[in-house]
Amino acid sequence: MWKALRILLLLSVLLYVAVDTWRDQNKNWNQATIVLLHPINADGRTSTQQYINRLNLSQFQEASEYLQKNAEKIRGKSTAFYFQMGREIRQTPPKVPEGNMLDAILWSLKFRYYAWKQHQSSDGHPSVTLYLNYYDPQTTNMLKHSTALEKGRIGAVNLFASTKQENQNNIVLTHELLHAFGATDKYDLSTGQPIFPIGYVNPQQQPLYPQHKAEIMAGYIPLSKTTNKMPDNLAHTIIGQETAKEVGWTK
DSSP states (O other): OHHHHHHHHHHHHHHHHHHHHHHHTOOOTTSOEEEEEEEEESSOOHHHHHHHHTOOGGGGHHHHHHHHHHHHHHHSSOOOEEEEEOOOOSSOOOOOOOSOHHHHHHHHHHHHHHHHHHOOGGGOOOSEEEEEEEEOTTTOOSOOOOEEETTTTEEEEEEESOGGGHHHHHHHHHHHHHHTTTOOOOBOTTTOOBOTTTTBSOTTOSSOOSOSSEETTTOSEESSSSOEEOOSSGGGEEOOHHHHHHHTSOO
16 A cells, blocks of 8 residues: 555656656746745844845846846847845745755755645745745855756855945846756866857857856856956856846747
């Protein structure tokens, strides 16, 4: 009996994943994209909570306008992005492992289960749900990598609870949001250096360095073959041709 129940449960999970995968890989860009943002006090500090209490959609306007402008420019069609402020969530998402592939697979299942538990009917049916983990920069000077899953269209985004960091927060958020639609990283995971040529905005430039803008999925502006810098804001980034193709804006 228990074996039959386990098999039934497994089949149910596989069916859910199959339907979810089909839906996630068939995004209709002619329809509005709804992005639900759930803030989380990830370090438990009073200062972080005070920042979260002041959060509003105006702080993410740069990201929504950037995506809409670039999507329309690349697709040649009106493409709407609407950001919605969700509930503050007390429980942080499962931590991204630094181990092997099996660890990553188990983590992805845990993360999708976490998202399923957090969802409430009042959240509606957003296109993407992002869990925003906020940290006080006075005590956390470097954030771990954020992550997002195309299958499930969910992401855990690590951000600084600081008005001075909001421009860079929007860069990180936009990067992860594009991951949720199938965009891949364009930088070397071991060094952080943008990959030539797909991680360069102008790979034909002579001299090649320094580049002046960052490919959004590379995250950094190449200054030389081994050095880079983070762009000041989204205006200093470009959505490249390869990224546009991956998310379905071009063929």
